[in-house]
Amino acid sequence: MSLSCPCNASTPYASCCQPLHEGQAVAGSAEALMRSRYSAYALGLRDYLLVSWHPDTRPDTLDLDDTPGLRWLGLDVKRHEDGGDGSAVVEFVARHRIGGGKANRLHEVSRFARVDGRWLYVDGEFK
Template sequence: MHCPCGRGAYAHCCGPLHAGAPAPDAEALMRSRYSAYALGLADYLLATWHPSTRPDGLDLHSDPPLRWLGLEVRRHVPAGGTAVVEFVARHRQGGGRAGRLHETSRFVHERQQWFYVDGDMTPD
């Protein structure tokens, strides 16, 4: 199976992270989170969200369903125990027009793993 994040085979890309392997850097974590959204893995998303900003739950189901179409990482800026990743994720809901989510996300490295903290959305 091709990995939703666009970096090759799922078994060698985001699959190991979804199975519990730690992300080597914030970009890898962000890619694995995109793939988790595409695959409906809410538990993984919550587990990789920093406890200080994590919601109580996530409902990834919508009607009509949201389909993730592709990911472009624009920059990854590591800074010691923190990092910033800017990305654009394309999606489509039902038969509607494709949309874009453009976000600059903040990550922190704690307890030997990376966590998503929050992000700023850029309007299209």
């Protein structure tokens, strides 16, 4: 049985975000990159998160939340707007839970830029 992808439970990880995480593929859209970044957070892939971040806004280090019992529950993409000029916006809601607590929502509007043929995360604003 194949592992399902954190960004879309109905899709196998091996045919969704895994090729991006392993550097075997390049995200074809800002939405695909955002989905792969959500999956990277869910899987604890710090290096992928840093390499997919625009160098102008990328932090020097990234501490992932290692709260015991933290579990990412799902992703809902609300909109994806390609600016046609190498920029894009993706609005999404990511849900997570800590232990047996209630689910929390992280609602963000993220900006992306295409640099040398690759989409990169620039920054985001929480709603």
